[in-house]
Amino acid sequence: MLEEIINQWKNDPEIISNISRWEILPEKKAEYASFPEWVEPQLKKALQNRGIDKLYTHQAEAVETVYRGNNAVVVTPTASGKTLCYNLPVLNRIINEPHARALYLFPTKALSRDQVVELLGLVEETGIEVNTYTYDGDTGTSIRNHIRQKGHLVVTNPDMLHSGILPHHTKWMRLFENLRYIVIDEMHHYRGIFGSHLANVIRRLKRICRFYKSNPTFILCSATIANPRELAETLLEEPVVEISQNGAPHAQKHFLFYNPPVINRELGIRRSAMLESQKLAARLIQEGVQTIVFTRSRLGVEVLLSYLREKFKSLPGHDSGLRGYRGGYLPNERRAIEEGLRRGEIKGVISTNALELGIDIGRLDACVITGYPGSIAGTWQQSGRAGRRTGQSLAVLVASSAPLDQFMVNHPDYFWQNPPEKAMVNPDNLIILTNHLRCAAFELPFKEGDTFGNAPVQEILDFLAEEEVLYRSGGQYHWMENSFPAEEISLRSATSENVVIVDNTEAQPRVIGEVDRFSAPMLVHEEAIYMHGGQQYQVEKLDLEEKKAYVRAVSVNYFTDSNLSVDLKVMEVFEEEKEKVHRHWGEVRVNALVSMFKKIKFNTHENIGSGPVNLPETEMHTTAFWISFPEGTLKGMSRSEVQSGLIGLSHLASHLAPLFLLGDPRDMRAVSQVKSPFNELPTLYLYDNYPGGVGYSQELFKKWKEIFNTARQRIYTCGCLEGCPSCVGPVEEVGEKGKEHTLQLLEVLCP
Numbered sequence: 001m002l003e004e005i006i007n008q009w010k011n012d013p014e015i016i017s018n019i020s021r022w023e024i025l026p027e028k029k030a031e032y033a034s035f036p037e038w039v040e041p042q043l044k045k046a047l048q049n050r051g052i053d054k055l056y057t058h059q060a061e062a063v064e065t066v067y068r069g070n071n072a073v074v075v076t077p078t079a080s081g082k083t084l085c086y087n088l089p090v091l092n093r094i095i096n097e098p099h100a101r102a103l104y105l106f107p108t109k110a111l112s113r114d115q116v117v118e119l120l121g122l123v124e125e126t127g128i129e130v131n132t133y134t135y136d137g138d139t140g141t142s143i144r145n146h147i148r149q150k151g152h153l154v155v156t157n158p159d160m161l162h163s164g165i166l167p168h169h170t171k172w173m174r175l176f177e178n179l180r181y182i183v184i185d186e187m188h189h190y191r192g193i194f195g196s197h198l199a200n201v202i203r204r205l206k207r208i209c210r211f212y213k214s215n216p217t218f219i220l221c222s223a224t225i226a227n228p229r230e231l232a233e234t235l236l237e238e239p240v241v242e243i244s245q246n247g248a249p250h251a252q253k254h255f256l257f258y259n260p261p262v263i264n265r266e267l268g269i270r271r272s273a274m275l276e277s278q279k280l281a282a283r284l285i286q287e288g289v290q291t292i293v294f295t296r297s298r299l300g301v302e303v304l305l306s307y308l309r310e311k312f313k314s315l316p317g318h319d320s321g322l323r324g325y326r327g328g329y330l331p332n333e334r335r336a337i338e339e340g341l342r343r344g345e346i347k348g349v350i351s352t353n354a355l356e357l358g359i360d361i362g363r364l365d366a367c368v369i370t371g372y373p374g375s376i377a378g379t380w381q382q383s384g385r386a387g388r389r390t391g392q393s394l395a396v397l398v399a400s401s402a403p404l405d406q407f408m409v410n411h412p413d414y415f416w417q418n419p420p421e422k423a424m425v426n427p428d429n430l431i432i433l434t435n436h437l438r439c440a441a442f443e444l445p446f447k448e449g450d451t452f453g454n455a456p457v458q459e460i461l462d463f464l465a466e467e468e469v470l471y472r473s474g475g476q477y478h479w480m481e482n483s484f485p486a487e488e489i490s491l492r493s494a495t496s497e498n499v500v501i502v503d504n505t506e507a508q509p510r511v512i513g514e515v516d517r518f519s520a521p522m523l524v525h526e527e528a529i530y531m532h533g534g535q536q537y538q539v540e541k542l543d544l545e546e547k548k549a550y551v552r553a554v555s556v557n558y559f560t561d562s563n564l565s566v567d568l569k570v571m572e573v574f575e576e577e578k579e580k581v582h583r584h585w586g587e588v589r590v591n592a593l594v595s596m597f598k599k600i601k602f603n604t605h606e607n608i609g610s611g612p613v614n615l616p617e618t619e620m621h622t623t624a625f626w627i628s629f630p631e632g633t634l635k636g637m638s639r640s641e642v643q644s645g646l647i648g649l650s651h652l653a654s655h656l657a658p659l660f661l662l663g664d665p666r667d668m669r670a671v672s673q674v675k676s677p678f679n680e681l682p683t684l685y686l687y688d689n690y691p692g693g694v695g696y697s698q699e700l701f702k703k704w705k706e707i708f709n710t711a712r713q714r715i716y717t718c719g720c721l722e723g724c725p726s727c728v729g730p731v732e733e734v735g736e737k738g739k740e741h742t743l744q745l746l747e748v749l750c751p
């Protein structure tokens with residue numbers, strides 16, 4: 001069926017005229033290597049019984065590297081047999097050395113589940129005693145002691161390692177004394193805040209291993225990113241060998257770049273990406289082609305799901321094969337959807353990147369990506385969901401009208417010729433480092449002059465001693481507080497708390513989902529429409545103290561979107577460069593307030609009303625890059641023209657910055673001030689959207705020219721007259737001649 005649709009699309013002028021690139025990735029044959037000689041016969045036999053009688057070349061290279069005692073990072077696509085790269089050396093070692101132990105880390109419980117099933121099957125096949133246990137929040141207390149004493153293979157996640165294992169290391173002596181391997185799967189998850197935390201958890205882990213005199217080898221696996229070895233070496237602070245020549249086979253794949261048609265040339269308005277995706281996906285699903293549709297937001301999932309359900313209403317049998325999938329759905333619901341996809345019962349799933357990688361849903365036929373995911377790496381990861389070993393598969397990227405999308409769809413070579421982005425982490429983020437130093441001091445005392453990984457920490461230790469968190473005696477720093485530091489530190493964000501969503505429609509209230517504390521003011525303010533499983537709910541009350549949002553089922557023809565207003569103040573300058581323009585990198589304080597929301601009509605996306613939001617503002621200290629125009633550089637421009645140019649510039653820069661940083665567009669935000677309180681000059685700020693910052697703005701301080709050059713290119717290629725959402729922003733925001741004013745500023749930035 002897929003082949004037929006592909007052929008029809010090739011000959012359909014209505015489709016083909018929207019396609020800016022039709023790339024065919026050729027079929028790739030497998031490359032094999034034989035088992036290394038050191039593989040124990042019973043392990044080899046067990047693998048053969050499971051249908052593995054030779055290795056892919058990358059697997060052979062990985063297991064050899066690890067066998068020789070070197071750390072390895074394996075970078076290959078989904079379903080290329082990466083788990084064998086660690087299971088083989090680990091099991092082989094345990095056969096030879098029955099006391100040996102290994103620790104497996106997965107970013108989430110959900111991601112470890114499928115891997116454990118596979119591992120248990122292999123262990124059973126070998127017939128040897130390898131005690132394999134998952135140790136996480138769900139592990140019963142009665143079995144915990146048994147795991148600590150007897151577990152050869154302990155599967156856990158960074159959060160549990162941080163708060164449940166490291167602080168109690170004395171109970172885990174057997175594990176730490178005999179720890180030979182540490183497996184870190186899905187390494188690409190560890191970027192930004194989470195990665196910066198993990199780097200510090202690893203510092204603590206290695207410190208405890210040294211105490212128990214073990215020196216484990218690390219095996220890491222990652223999806224494709226630009227700098228896997230650099231990221232691995234930053235996380236471990238040790239040399240790592242990179243293995244990235246994939247030996248696994250894959251079938252032919254069609255990859256299409258699709259730009260929705262223009263419906264108003266002057267205003268630069270295109271048909272919505274959502275509606276075009278719906279059209280393409282409906283065609284595929286209707287023909288029984290198993291399809292995943294990615295959207296960028298949770299709201300997108302719900303809107304698209306209700307559009308498609310509506311469309312299939314008249315076709316009996318089709319509706320039951322459609323599901324939504326996103327964060328905020330409860331675990332049982334998600335498991336059922338994954339299972340349905342694996343069995344082929346679910347024909348179509350609309351998802352956020354929650355289903356991006358790692359979770360086993362089998363291989364699908366087609367993938368429709370609604371809106372550029374914000375990075376080259378993310379695009380490859382999502383498109384990787386479609387692809388069987390034989391036959392054909394299809395991935396379509398449907399561009400939205402955002403500048404980055406329009407840049408990509410108009411310059412497809414940029415995507416096809418560039419490596420994916422770098423993953424950034426900042427292990428020395430002062431807030432994160434200090435928090436983990438407290439945890440580390442609780443675990444084992446520090447000596448004067450000690451470092452923590454590569455970080456010099458004497459100054460922080462003295463500070464903590466002054467604050468009476470640590471007690472200094474005989475050249476050592478001891479923990480002296482009663483509290484347990486790891487408990488109050490979340491690895492996922494600055495705040496660990498979620499707001500639960502309670503449905504009050506029936507007499508018996510029930511919890512239907514959750515949102516994180518930071519997003520709550522934007523998503524579940526009073527009167528917001530919250531969507532779940534295609535059903536609409538209106539928020540009746542948001543109780544931030546109790547962390548509950550009360551909702552009631554409704555049926556309306558709109559969804560809501562909230563406006564965020566931001567105030568920014570410079571606190572400290574870390575670096576500056578005063579040439580023609582002034583550039584800075586430093587610390588800022590950001591105050592954010594959700595002040596109002598808009599009601600947006602389904603299908604037409606018209607604005608049909610608005611209302612106020614009365615919630616307290618949130619405050620955050622973070623790092624920012626900012627650029628100012630000194631007097632004389634903008635001669636001849638009035639203040640309002642400068643303002644219009646700055647608005648255009650912030651629209652472009654905030655949308656294009658993710659091109660140069662592996663990050664979600666939400667990781668960075670832009671603010672402009674026509675006369676900044678900092679230096680009284682017109683200034684554009686781009687800040688890390690996380691407390692303490694994670695290194696994006698520092699990178700921008702170096703890469704600013706590339707971003708502004710790309711911005712200029714975007715304005716030149718955009719077909720609109722005065723400005724549109726695809727370049728400097730809609731005319732209502734940027735003003736008439738917005739394009740011209742933005743170009744004037746860009747002339748100064750990159751002459």
Ligand SMILES: [Zn+2]
Binds near residue numbers: 718721723724726727
């Ligand atoms: Zn435009």
